Amino acid sequence: MSALRLVIFDVDGTLVDSQADILAAMTHAFAQASVEPPSREAVLSIVGLSLDRAMTVLAPDMDAAMHARMVEWYKEAYIALRAKIGAAESSPLYPGAREVLETLAAQPDTLLGVATGKSRRGLDKLLEGHGLEGMFITQQVSDHHPSKPHPSMIRAALSETGLEPHQAVMIGDTSFDMEMAAAAGVAGIGVGWGYHPREALGAARHVIERFDDLPPLLQEIWETAA
Incomplete structure (x- = not known):
C-alpha cells in the first residue's frame, strides 16, 4: 500500500x-471608521492574513482598539453579504x-x-x-x-x-x-x-x-x- x-x-x-465580498466588507469597515478605504490592490495583497493582522497592515496609523472594531465591522458586513446571496454564489x-x-x-x-x-x-x-x-x-x-x-x-x-x-x-x-x-x-x-x-x-x-x-x-x- x-x-x-x-x-x-x-x-x-x-x-x-471571494474578492467581491472581501472588497465590499473591507470598504464597509473603513467607512465605519471614517477613513478612506484602501485600493483594491492593497486589499487583495493582504488576503490570507488573519483579519487582525490585515487591519494593522492596511491601517497602520490606527490603534489596536480601532483595529479590533474594524475587524468586527468587516465580519458583520461579510456575514450580511454572504447571507444575502449564499456562499456558493458570493x-x-x-x-x-x-x-x-x-x-x-x-x-x-x-x-x-x-x-x-x-x-x-x-x-x-x-x-x-x-x-x-x-x-x-x-x-x-x-x-x-x-x-x-x-x-x-x-x-x-x-x-x-x-x-x-x-x-x-x-x-x-x-x-x-x-x-x-x-x-x-x-x-x-x-x-x-x-x-x-x-x-x-x-x-x-x-x-x-x-x-x-x-x-x-x-x-x-x-x-x-x-
Missing part, C-alpha cells in the same frame, strides 16, 4: 473567488476546483486539508454552501493559529494526520502561503489565478495555471519523494 500523502489547500483566491469555486478535489479525495492514499485565514464559522459556512462537508480531514483556521506565514497551521495539519513534511504539499495563491510552506518544510505549489501576482510566489517550488495541472504535478512530486 502506498504511503499516505496530505494535500493542503488555502481557500480564498485558491479554491474560491464565493464561487474556481473552474476545475470541484472536479480536482473529488479526484484527489477518491485516491485512498491521499488526505485533503485546509489552511485558511478564515474563521471557523466562515469556513464552515463556505463548505456547507458548496456541499464540501467531510472533504477535508484536517481544517486549520485563524481562530487557533498565528497569522500566515507562521507555519503553525501546517505543523498542526501534519500532527493531526501523523505525516512528515515530505509527505505533504501546500497549495495557495499568496506569498504568505508559499512562505508558510517553506517555513514548515513542505513543498509549496503556487497558483496563477489568485490574488498575488506570480512574481510574488518566489518561495513556491512549483506554480500551476489551471486546476487540471495539479493531479499530474502531485504524481510527479510523490514519485520524486519516494
Whole structure:
C-alpha cells in the first residue's frame, strides 16, 4: 500500500473567488471608521492574513482598539453579504476546483486539508454552501493559529494526520502561503489565478495555471519523494 500523502489547500483566491465580498466588507469597515478605504490592490495583497493582522497592515496609523472594531465591522458586513446571496454564489469555486478535489479525495492514499485565514464559522459556512462537508480531514483556521506565514497551521495539519513534511504539499495563491510552506518544510505549489501576482510566489517550488495541472504535478512530486 502506498504511503499516505496530505494535500493542503488555502481557500480564498485558491479554491474560491471571494474578492467581491472581501472588497465590499473591507470598504464597509473603513467607512465605519471614517477613513478612506484602501485600493483594491492593497486589499487583495493582504488576503490570507488573519483579519487582525490585515487591519494593522492596511491601517497602520490606527490603534489596536480601532483595529479590533474594524475587524468586527468587516465580519458583520461579510456575514450580511454572504447571507444575502449564499456562499456558493458570493464565493464561487474556481473552474476545475470541484472536479480536482473529488479526484484527489477518491485516491485512498491521499488526505485533503485546509489552511485558511478564515474563521471557523466562515469556513464552515463556505463548505456547507458548496456541499464540501467531510472533504477535508484536517481544517486549520485563524481562530487557533498565528497569522500566515507562521507555519503553525501546517505543523498542526501534519500532527493531526501523523505525516512528515515530505509527505505533504501546500497549495495557495499568496506569498504568505508559499512562505508558510517553506517555513514548515513542505513543498509549496503556487497558483496563477489568485490574488498575488506570480512574481510574488518566489518561495513556491512549483506554480500551476489551471486546476487540471495539479493531479499530474502531485504524481510527479510523490514519485520524486519516494
